[in-house]
Amino acid sequence: MSDFLDRPEREIEQLQQLAQRVLDRARQGGADQAEVSVSSSLAREAAVRLGEVDVLEEARDRGIRVTVFRSQCSGSASTGDLRPEIVDECVDRALAIARHTQADPSSGLADVSLMADQAVDLELWHPVDLEMSDLLARARAIEDAGRQADDRISNSEGASVSTEAAVSVYANSHGFFGSSRGTSYSQSCVLIAADEAGMQRDYDWDSRRRFTDLAEPALTGAGAASRTVRRLGARRVPTGKVPVLFTPEVARGLIGHLVGAVSGSSLYRRASFLLDAVGQQVLPEWVSLVERPRLIGGASSGWYDGDGVATRESALVADGQLLRYVLSNYSARRLGLQTTANAGGVRNLAVLGGGLDFDQLLAEMGTGLVVTEVMGQGVNLVTGDYSRGAAGFWVENGKLAWPAEEITIAGHLRDMLQGVVAAGTDIDTRRNIQTGSLLIEQMMVAGQS
């Protein structure tokens, strides 16, 4: 256990040896090029419910994925079993598949000149060897605080605390060997409140790279309690067009749809409502999106992407205008463009331009709907049509009036993005897309007839 935490370089060394074995075998098997990702992690989780132990889990996960290229034909294989003979079988299987796939002129490794040549310590590794009993005590403290915070809390789905330490290696036949290591500490609490109308459930959570940065247990417990009880008495709202305010967790999803629509794989499949949109106004003039993949201690920081290409700070949207797409080496080649070092997605994408706090946003909205949760998969990136279930709060005279549920919100993503009229300073930095609340001028809300 603590061996992994104390000396991650030893684990990385083993993964590198395995990666080298894969690359050697692929070359001997006739591959022109090959790449390999290997990962290894150690996780512990303690969950309590109503003060009793619910689950104690210890997880040691490993995995390897191999891709080989031969005359522009590719084959891939993976396993969670890192014994050398199984890894060798994976290479052979990948080679066998590459004998059957068809030549793809876009396939193959990114150009050697694009490889990240300088390892950077992004300060993501902060190990603490916590005993299961430490995690359990913390989970109990969280749940206790939540259950005691309000008389209307009637039940609990429990609280949990987890730790994870992970190392990974990406290597390819250009001779590139990258490694990274990171820790992550998380806690969450899910509570139930009841009144004569029925039950409601909500949660609170936190996740940090340093254990000491985690929110106080009482804060997460009390947060879960207040989020849950404020939903009691929720009802449907009248059907009609109103302004809608997305809180940061929902706003992150909206920006995620924009990223999805300008991602290479959507574009070369023509499966996007934002084809040929570089240079176009996709957001209002006062909004910019900047990607900072090398942010020290960032939630999704990395110095190389999934192709081994060096990451760098780069604007995605400036003054509302789309400056570039989100491309891996493969999707870039399909489109006849250069990679943007986004194999694996965007990293620490920040939404800039917000200036109002949450109360000011409510005042700005006047009457409308705050959305704190969306449900279902009703997002069509091909057409931009958006229709989802929602829950949140009805707002009158710039103040939260009552909780709302069993309603839908609908619109077109292009209009929703261009219709952002204000952004909040309540920025959530815990995920790869970092945004505050977003106020959208108007959406169709359906509830009562």
Next chain:
Amino acid sequence: MMFELARGHLLQPAGLGEDDLERILARLCGPGVDLGEAYFQRRVRESWMLEDGSVRGGSWDVDQGVGLRAVAGTGTGFAYADSLHLPALMQAASSARAIARSGQSGRVQAGQAVQAKHRYAADDPTATGQASDRVELLRTVDAYTRSLDARVTQVTVNLSASFEAILVTASDGVLAGDVRPLVRLDIRVLMEDGTRREQGFAGGGGRFELAELMQPETWQEMAREAVRQGAVNLTAEDAPAGHMTVVLGPGWPGVLLHEAIGHGLEGDFNRKGISAFSNRIGEQVASTGCTIVDDGTLERRRGSLSIDDEGTPASCTTLIENGRLVGYMQDKLNARLMGVAPTGNGRRESFAHLPMPRMTNTYMLPGQHDPAEIIASVADGIYAVNFNGGQVDITSGKFVFAASEAYRIKNGKLGAAIKGATLIGNGPDVLTRVGMVGNDLKLDSGVGVCGKEGQSVPVGVGQPTLRVDGLTVGGTA
């Protein structure tokens, strides 16, 4: 026979015997432990992808390992090993038993092989047939699909096959094995007409051999369906918004039952008292015409099982009978705590996940009405025949499912196609508003994936045509 096969896949290559299983269980069963269990699994998956007219990718993936759990009261200690070798298993067993208190060790009953009826063949679809035939199939499907309509501009075809062997042994005497094939073909088209672009999709599969999916009549029907859907969507108008009558087509729209009713009737949520259906056994929760079952015993279906992941033989569990709530779906832990029998619904994504109550194939039995009569009975509403899947909040009971093909109904007649829209309702009362049940029960084509607490498992759904008198439709018009 399944047990022998599973043993051949899992224990013999690792040199493990039944005495080793006993040793592992003995290590797991610390003081106060009610159940010690070892779950061995090996899964091989093969997949091929065609895009833009050529087979651009293929993958082969193998995972194996052993999940070890020790259950004491309501608590579970869990650890797993990605190796099938004894020292690693004993170490993981020690971690899992950390849940145990001090005192006397738990008792291990001698294992006896569970007998269960086989619901599917034991052949490995990943080891049957030639790769070149798979690649050729994808190219043939592509050419055929493109030939159906000049507006088809992109075709993506995915073919996959997996084969899983599981063996479970537990301190309550269970010793069981299963081998599970699963195959699937998906066809997705992009169609363009002027400035409009829309998608169409069709897919299917089940627990059988790839050769069946490779039959021309099977994939040609899927291709025609995908193109038909894309063509319909090219003409779709904005969907209406508001509360209205909704007629749901037969088959895949049964996702309604899965979300509105199914999850809320899983034993864990009810044991904890956090489901909108908790403590409601015996109550009328649906119209009298509604009888709903969860049936893992259907031959060769995607959601079917010979035994569940705890070794309990699959069964057909009646959830709602003539509108009355009569049963929950259970795994061993929740069944024991609620004082009922397990129902064969204990499932897990893999050895690295804990089992919990999950659905298999969930469907409503047919009623009396001709589907045409149901549509004719609606003055103003929508008819929804295809969906993208859904989601539910089991505590408040609110659920959504997103239509991907739907039509207006005006004065009993089908009108224009409308764009996809999310429908939202309240699980405990939506089925009380079922006004008519069709005589046309249909099961889905074999594409369902259910997610719960981060674990995915294959499932099936089905229903006859249904008229629901009041659901909120999330359109823009």
